[in-house]
Amino acid sequence: MTLLTVWAPHARRVELEYGSARRPMHRQEGGEWRLEVPQLAHGEDYAFHLDGAGPFPDPRSRWQPQGVHGPSRWVDHGRFEWNDRDWQPPPLAAAVIAEIHVGTFTDEGSFDGVIDRLDHLVDLGITHVELMPVQEFPGERGWGYDGVNLFAPHHAYGGPDGLKRLVDACHARGLAVLLDAVYNHLGPEGNHLGRFGPYFTDAYRTPWGDAVNFDRAHSDAVRRFFLDNALMWLRDYRFDGLRIDAVHAIVDTSAIHFLEELAAEVRRLEAETGRHRVLIAESDLNDPRLIRPVEAGGYGLDAQWNDDFHHALHALLTGERDGYYADFGTIGHLERVLTRGYAYDGVRSVYRGRRHGRPATGLPGRRFVGCLQNHDQVGNRAAGERSSHLLSAGLLKVGAALVLTAPFVPLLFQGEEWGAKTPFLYFTDHPDPDLGEAVRKGRREEFAAFGWDPERIPDPQDRATFERSRLDWTELDRAEHAALLAWHRKLIALRRSHPAFADDRLDTIRVCFDEQQRWLIVLRPAVIVACNLAGGDRRLHCAQLAGHRILLASSPDAALDGEAIALPAESVAILAR
Structure with missing residues (x-):
């Protein structure tokens, strides 16, 4: 028999749709509904009805082969045969991370397609592959930050087994794998969590609307939902760590913050499995408490993306001063980051109009991930320009050297190592035409405010926008790209071989x-x-x-x-x- 459960504390009636029948479920204390059915086989579909409305996918659906609006499909994780029994990931302190987007990394746009290019990453000297979000999101193509079925790998990429094949293949080549997890919001289309329970609260507002309910009434079950999600990726898919998106948008006034609780549960999973895992936060707060040990009053995360390093380096090399780059542009800003961890550690920010940050005194460089490019800093530009569009070949090499010899954990964005000329644009595939038009209009209005001709803004919903963002691997056959690739290989090899670069003490x-x-x-x-x-x-x-x-x-x-x-x-x- 299989016991199916779903948390829906405000529902008066919950029914399971299974096979050709709808069966009533039984309410339990705390708002959970249960029903025992004959043993579900791997690949069988089911869904829920709430007070006569539906069908809706399981909030914890492991597989959505028909997309965000289709039924859930049962997954038996025990069926997959792993080959990584003795695997142990390299330490983060020795890491060189490659951030990739599954849909544009290869022409295939799938997990299996990524496998075909892993040897390139190994030859480059990469130790960790970081996947942009792969949780089920609307349509066939997108960045993944509008995911709504957080437990299900995206169907167009290859679903659960495809993702497991990719992780297993990475481990076979000595590559650790990190997953970008989004816990600060869900996408608008196909998001049915609010129907099931108080997953959101209007007590706080975020750029995406109501905040996730991490600290109001019924928040214990909501926190459990997200904790279980993180543990599933680490346990059932054997990811070696998570990059947690925009943690400054996770509002939690609890005595034990959600991130601290997550770190504690991941440490327990490490003890249970005997494998090391890492948690990396994206944050614009410049608050070192995220990455200080719990014993020192921190949350116990392993590292954070260092926006100050990126902004200081980018503004210095390009001369750009728009938006948050107004706070950067001098060599002195870069000097502060390299020697202190943050440029803004309690000093006044012109862009914010106030003091910003807190000193990171005593923290080593391994607590920070530094880059010249990442998906945000490229894709959030109107035309998706990479550094290769903005800098000369000489300055590209200078930038690479400063990233790969810095005391921080270096990250490269897909194709950066050869100076890829393909842009990385913002693209979506919302089936809802009204939502698609709203995204298109919003994108044009956003950049029109910066003086761009709205007609020149690429249409996110146009498949051509997505196709333009695919890497062109034939560029490697051209001399200028091959030379930059050789330079990155040399720098990575030097970083790994010379003992001086293992010393990440900022005060030295x-x-x-x-x-x-x-x-x-x-x-x-x-x-x-x-x-x-x-x-x-x-x-x-x-x-x-x-x-x-x-x-x-x-x-x-x-x-x-x-x-x-x-x-x-x-x-x-x-x-x-």
Whole structure:
């Protein structure tokens, strides 16, 4: 027999649709409804009716082969034969992460398609693959941040077995796998959670509407829903960690914050399974309590995306000052991040009009994930421009060197390693025409406010927008792309082989720089990274250069001269004692 349960505390009648019949379920204390049925076989469909309305998918549906509006399909996780029994992921401190979007990473746009390109990531030196959200979302294509069936892998990517094949194949190649999990909101289309129970509250507002109910009445069951979701991905799909989207939009005033509770349960899962797992937060709060140990008053997460590092590096290299880039643009901002963790750690932010952040004193670099590009910073631009559209070949190499020699955990966005010229645009596939039109209109209005011609804004609903965002793997056959790929491979190999880069103590880093001459030298124990950002040659002087005579890498060749180094325009050199 199979016991089916669903939490629906406000419903007066709940029925299970199974086979060709609808059967009444039995209410339990706490608002849970139960019904025991003959043993459900893997692949059988079912759904729920609430007070005569429906059918609706199971809120905890493991499989939605017909999309967000179809019935749920039963999954027997025990059927899949794993081959990773002795697997143990590399430590996050030694990680190089590749963020990928399953739908655009290959022409196939599937989990199996990603498998076909894993050897490229291994050859590059990647240790961790981070998947953008794969939870069931409306339509066939999208970024995944409007997911509504949070327990079900997206049907168009290959469903449950396809995802397991991908994770298993990654582990076979020595690659850990991280999943982007969205717990701050759900998408608008196919979102039936509010019909089942008080999953949301109007006590707080988020950019997406009512907040998820993490701390109001009935929130215990809601928290359990999201905790169980996280544990399912880590246990049943054997992910090695989660990247948790926009945790600043998770409103929780409980004495034990949801993130702290999640970290504690993941630690218990580690003890149970004998495998290490990591939790990485995305946050714009610059609050180190997220990543401090619980014993030190923190939430116990392993790391966070470091927006300040990205913004400081991007603004410095591109010269852009719009929006939040108004707070950045000098070498001094980058120096603060490299030596303190945050640029804004309690100092005034012009963009926010107030003080922002808190000091990250004592935290090592491994607590921060740093990048020059990620899906947000590319895809949230009107035309989806990558750094390769904004920077010269020389500055692309300088940027790569600063990311891959930084004390932080480096992250590359798919195709960044070869300077991909395909954009990464915002795309959707909402079956609801009214919602699709609202998204299209909203996108145009958003960028029209920045002076863009609305007619030039790519239509998110147009399949061509999605197709333009696919990686073009034939670019690797062209000399300029092959040269940048070789540069990334060299930097990653250097990061993994030279012991100096294993030292992520921020208080050991010094930065010499000249804002007017646009050069900087990052000084780490036994290694220096000298960068010329200017359009002309520079002869860099710094007393600490003395003794650094071994040239580990440069773009192009640098010339050493006593306590100075001559660098061509827009170039970088890495030297060791």
